[in-house]
Amino acid sequence: MKRIVAKEEFCMGCGLCEVYCTVQHSKSKDIVKAYNREHPRPLSRVRLEMNQPVSFAIQCRHCEDAPCVTACLSGAMQKDEATGLVTHDAEKCIGCWTCIMVCPYGAIKMDASGKVVSKCDLCSELDVPACVANCPNGALVYKEVKP
Numbered sequence: 001m002k003r004i005v006a007k008e009e010f011c012m013g014c015g016l017c018e019v020y021c022t023v024q025h026s027k028s029k030d031i032v033k034a035y036n037r038e039h040p041r042p043l044s045r046v047r048l049e050m051n052q053p054v055s056f057a058i059q060c061r062h063c064e065d066a067p068c069v070t071a072c073l074s075g076a077m078q079k080d081e082a083t084g085l086v087t088h089d090a091e092k093c094i095g096c097w098t099c100i101m102v103c104p105y106g107a108i109k110m111d112a113s114g115k116v117v118s119k120c121d122l123c124s125e126l127d128v129p130a131c132v133a134n135c136p137n138g139a140l141v142y143k144e145v146k147p
Contacts, residue, residue: 003143006057011137017134056139060119068119070102129142
């Protein structure tokens, strides 16, 4: 299973992971349009945690035994056993926020509408997630991780 691994010793807190995640999840896929013209503004699914001198990106870890999937009342959170990817179906989400409360990493948040949740999807349409591909210091690595 490939996962994003944060190397905090290389993170300089630039926030480009958040920027490129926002752009990747925008309608336009254009940085200027995503930030200045799309309403509601697309939401980054990665969050930069900064407590100097340490900073690192936080995103869904796609846990082996995902508490968000277990806690989800509507079945909107699902785990694909073949890939290990934890996905969210916005159509099924009832906005109860139980998944947000049980996530041990604080990686799930409300989307811009405030009605459903948003979480990392590992940019499944890309070979390498946008946050990893655009990290200038190599603080985010997309690699095979054993469960």
